[in-house]
Amino acid sequence: MSETSWITTPVTADILRGALELERTEHGVLPHRLPAWARAQSPDGQLAMAEAQPSGVRLVFRTRATAVELDTLRTRPAYPGIPPRADGVYDLLVDGRLFGRATGTGGNVLVLDTAAGTAETRPGPVGTVRFGGLPARVKDVEIWLPYNEITELVALRSNAPVESVPPGDRRVWVHHGSSISHGSNAASATTTWPALAASLGGAELVNLGLGGSALLDQFTARTIRGTAADLISLELGINLVNSDVMRLRAFTPAVHGFLDTIREGHPTTPLLVVSPLLCPIHEDTPGPGAADLSTGTLQFRATGDPAERAAGKLTLRVIRAELARIVEQRAADDPNLHHLDGRVLYGDADFAELPLPDGLHPDAATHERIGERFAKLAFGAGGPFAPR
Known part of the structure; x- marks a missing residue:
């Protein structure tokens, strides 16, 4: 199958690890590291941003695909007077070993003015992260999401079918x-x-x-x-x-x-x-x-x-x-x-x-x-x- 014959796989809990809850959004799904009932018990904006930044959250699946694309809508924090942070990095692992890295594009910017106590979201487009040249064999693939960017998962595409990986004995x-x-x-x-x-x-x-x-x-x-x-x-x-x-x-x-x-x-x-x-x-x-x-x-x-x-x-x-x-x-x-x-x-x-x-x-x-x-x-x- 050519790289242009893409198969879209829904992002569901069975191929996502490290998140405690998935929220359905206008664009796709948003991984959370605290459940909704816990988030409801604190109005703190810092906590809301931190728990939605997917540190340790990763997509895990088994596939023969040699190319994978992930559409995401990121939200990056920005602070007036402070130099912008570097783009968040996606890590792709093949059978537990680092195979490639990429950064996202587009996305929203959350402008936080701590002196004024204000927060403003400036909307941006969905971006795509692409990994190619993967080994043409059955393998376990992990895509680790940036720890410092709120990341809505819009679409996962591959040029071969994707299946979930049993949790194993780890x-x-x-x-x-x-x-x-x-x-x-x-x-x-x-x-x-x-x-x-x-x-x-x-x-x-x-x-x-x-x-x-x-x-x-x-x-x-x-x-x-x-x-x-x-x-x-x-x-x-x-x-x-x-x-x-x-x-x-x-x-x-x-x-x-x-x-x-x-x-x-x-x-x-x-x-x-x-x-x-x-x-x-x-x-x-x-x-x-x-x-x-x-x-x-x-x-x-x-x-x-x-x-x-x-x-x-x-x-x-x-x-x-x-x-x-x-x-x-x-x-x-x-x-x-x-x-x-x-x-x-x-x-x-x-x-x-x-x-x-x-x-x-x-x-x-x-x-x-x-x-x-x-x-x-x-x-x-x-x-x-x-x-x-």
Whole structure:
């Protein structure tokens, strides 16, 4: 069959992984990483944008096709005064190996003016991502969607029939965290640190990394409670500091409540609590965090007063100590609960070699380092996710 004899395959849940819900839209389907009932419990625009950005979401199918096209309608965020972000990257894997990369075209632009508190969507056309030259044999194909662009899936075309792939025996890993887990500044969809760690650990990733929104929300805990999982991890702390949403008095019971809720659905599942990675601006200085464009590039800074720690304001050091204490306390009755100090993944020596470009988020090389270290520590021999 020639490449011009296209077969259109509906995008349905049986060929999509990493999403918890599909919303039917005017153009096609929109993958969500939080279900509708959870989204309805928060009016926050940042959360709405983050959960609809499909970090870890991928199309998975089996085919003899040598060419595949995907029509999408992307929505890209833009901020006045801040240079535009690079186009999101689609990764195509053949039998688990990276085969090609592409970027989208067209799409909407969501203009967010944080100073004015406004959001304006500027509509654009549907674009097409095309991959050609695939091996002319039966193979498993994965198309990983950009982690940083809301992506409506309009049409999937191929020059040979497509069928779903049985889930297999890979363990499902549900991970929740901040923009660092979401993927900020990673090179592409499969090179965010959770995607890399999942690949190295042989796990099926469900990435609930939500940029700016790892805030111990109970709807997130209930979402994890109701999601099938063999392994669970939580990267907690940085968003609680840079959003300045609570004090230590509220933080401690909120962590307990978050863990209690997850345990209602997963009483014995290995559960790893990861404390904050090193971030010098917030180690000893509370939030809120603020964007700074005075140097001509985006930088983040902490605006709190270190003296306010005495009144219960949170810093990363405070959170690390409290998370370690909470896990130690609970582990006496919960042997499947584990703790990992985030500075083991990215600490002082790493910062000296690979500083955070904007003061807050790791770069692409650092994502790779974090992913490799997490895979070794969590999935390796003796780790909490090691096969039993």
